[in-house]
Amino acid sequence: MKSLLRPAVSLFVLLSVVTGVFYPLLVTGVARLAFPAAASGSLIVREGKPIGSALIGQNFTNPKYFWGRPSATAPQPYNAAASSGSNLGPLNPALAAAVKTRIDALRAADPGNLRPVPIDLVTASASGLDPHISPAAADYQAERVARSRQLDPQTVRQLIAQHSEGPDLGVFGETRVHVLRLNLALDATTR
């Protein structure tokens, strides 16, 4: 065993330094030079101040904004320092209760809207930070947002289309609407 100790310790130290120090530092250095915005969090800056990340969703409850996916992070929703899903099982009564509360909130904010509620708008995302909703979920809210802002619903639908992105390369993932960007565009239009 003794003859194994020196190689074991030396190799462990060597590989630790290479993979645990040099490698991450090299990636950091190159990323900072080549992709500075992406490497530091894809921040959206308005008037010199960061107001969010293009990749991280924010919580919206005001009827004049599009609402995003429900978030199960604690203590507040969309806590980007403690990502988490709800982990509610399909038969857990708490899941159905949470979905019911969300449907009631959507209907209370938009009493005339009796269309089916898109499932992604009432179920919690995996990270609790999902920046997107489905086009159906955006369309469901279009009338409400237009009314709250006294805009033509057609204008709002155009903005939705502008902030939708299709499946990546036409095959990967789903068509989705970027909630924060859409809401920023709405604020710019109304102002």
Place this chain on the structure above:
Amino acid sequence: MNDHAWILLGLFMALLLLLARPMGIYISRVMTMGNHGTWVSGVEKAVFRACGIQRDEEMGWLQYARAVLLFNALGLLAVYALQRVQLWLPLNPQAMANVSPDSAFNTAASFVTNTNWQGYGGESTMGYLIQMLGLTVQNFVSAATGIAVAIALIRGFARHSAAGIGNAWADIFRATIWILLPLSLLFALFLSSQGVIQNFATYQEVRTLDVTTYQTPKLDADGQVLKDEQGNPVTEAASTTTQTLAMGPVASQEAIKMLGTNGGGFFNANSAHPFENPTPLVNFLQMLSIFLIPGALCIAFGCIVGDERQGWTVFAAMGLLFVSFAIGAISFEQQGNPLLAKVGETEATSVRTTALTDGNMEGKEARFGIADSALFATITTAASCGAVNSMHDSFTPLGGAVPLVMMQLGEVVFGGVGSGLYGMLIFAVLAVFIAGLMIGRTPEYLGKKIEAHEMKMTSIAILATPLLVLVGTAIAVMTEAGRAGIANPGAHGFSEILYALSSAANNNGSAFAGLSANTPFYNGLLAVAMWFGRFGVIIPVLAMAGSLAAKKRIFVTAGTLPTHGPLFVTLLIGVVLLVGLLNYVPALALGPLVEHLMLWSTR
């Protein structure tokens, strides 16, 4: 399965097939290269001399096993120690506290065994130095250990009348430096170009567009949570207009997390977190990088034993199993949750809660949708990766049973880097043995007679993990401390425990994450399952490698059972399903099956 899902699965398998052979040939060359001529050899010479390694020294299986164990024990100590003192170390801008002894031990065992089960939330527990110097290092070397053991077993088949099965130090070094490191570097740079963060900044505070109001637990003067008469925490309303974005050197860890089938997330939400997995394109490449090395190792196996058909046969068995389970998972998730369809129903309008894209979206990200999430879940559990881009705990009962079964098969459907191949070769030996009994001939595999010693080692390797899973589950279900962790009521709660033990003992690392596992009970129980699930297989595998290498080669005759081609693929799949699955049928019936029947009968 809609068109999108078929195209996705087809594209995935096509690219995997395309990449497996060149990668496999590269791995076989690296792991069997000689010692002369090139600059690579020059580097190795200098490094090995400095470390006191005789690179030409052949180790017997016992010496090889001692080396692997010693090296991994050092890793266990280092990761444990680093976590215990992180508050006093540099690169900890959020001043993360020292991790508790039980959690630190669990995490150390978890990362050393290539499990990467996480009882903690990354962004609220680990400083940057621990993520790099503790966890990223183990992401590399635990994967390298797997490759080394797999190559040692292959040498056992390829050599004859030999005393040694290779040099453990050279194998671990080569797998890390010439295979995992260059691939990770390329992949990490690609990831950081796509939005995966890579920095050492403090957490970034931003001012949000809308106000967030929420309930927060009320604290008394000592900072303890106030409770009302029923013992429920008293809450008070709070509001905020800021959001704190967690930062860190994520891309470098993310790359090896996938390529090394590790799966331990930088953040709590793992590959569901947009900073780890920002786009569906990145998601696809993450899925591909999980299977890349396990798939390629099948081909490397064929190359080293001198018959590529043998490698493709193993690959085919893995591929067929994987595709059938993936189709199952995607279909079950697309069915959705029938209970939610009724929630929005009112008598006056009979409005139903349905979406254009139906399916079970609880615990899934909008950018990935159903197909890209369910496919990821199958891949990450077929391989012993354990990264998740959706919350498996919220899957439909049968959709969630797919990841569970993939792990319980023993992580041999591509499996972990190295461990998948040696696991499948153990099943191949068993298949040959069973076929030998059926046709009444002495079983032989790749020119080696399979005798009593090999069958003993095979039995130990195959039975070690089911024993850990089932006994561990029984202990957890019977004790107060075990039941206390359950989050979901009913059969699903049992599934959470069964999943945790299956994940730990098979070194996967994914979770039905509702289970509160960061307790001394689960930290201890799962650490034991991970350690013995790993080395309880590695040691018999190495023992078998040693005895196989010492055997004479017997030549192929008309009576030899061919171990390539469709017949053997079928036999191998049959053995994996029968032996791997039958152990778990009663447990599966109590968990996902009962839950499935309840879900569709209470509709």
